[in-house]
Amino acid sequence: MDKKVIITIGRQFGSGGHEIGEKLAKKLGIKFYDKELLKLIAKESGLCEKVLESYDEKPTNSLLYSIVMDVYPSALYSGPTIDQQIYQATYDSIRRLSGESCVIVGRCADYILRDCPGLVSIFVHAGSDFRAARVMDEYHLSDAKARDMMVKTDKKRASYYNFQSEKKWGMAASYNLCIESSELGIDGSVDFIMDYIKYKNQK
Secondary structure (H helix, E strand, O other): OOOOEEEEEOOOOOOOOHHHHHHHHHHHHHHEOOOOOHHHHHHHHHOOHHHHHHOOOOOOHHHHHHHHHOOOHHHHHOOOHHHHHHHHHHHHHHHHHOOOOEEOOOOOHHHOOOOOOOEEEEEOOOHHHHHHHHHHHHHHHHHHHHHHHHHHHHHHHHHHHHHHHOOOOOOOOOOOOEEEEEHHHHHHHHHHHHHHHHHHHHO
8 A cells, every 4th residue: 555544443242343344354454353453462462362352342340449449549559550551552553553554443542643634534333233243153053142142242332432442443533434344244334434444545
């Protein structure tokens, strides 16, 4: 690509955001970061990758933490919490990626890189039947369990995003482009985003 482009993808669970991002990166000939980002963060920060996985895009247990801090503020706290350390490490690693063209899935990347030239922030959503079918197939779950997993995962992602950013997860105004993958299909969504980027780069 002639111009630098950083594509960030927020996504509903089961909507195909990961697959769309992976295919976009391949078509554009640029790097792709989803779970790969955790390896990068671990390498750069020295934090354990398993710990990063357990906290990945999950909200802080803020109620319990607030109660404890109100009662024992000085006795228990002498530095950043593990949540704060992980977010800071994630922030630093994503900021370092801003010098290159790449695709980044989740982790508030659109907010962290909001001032970067060439940023295209995308949110992928889809109908519940489309998502449930994909989740059932990938995780070998019943329809009921797949839908329960969808609700819980999206709730965690929304809580994390809304807490760490000044924007609202899934709200159109928070992104440059919102795509319904159940209408366009995975490959159709990729082509649509490619057309959007080409048009944007012509301006």
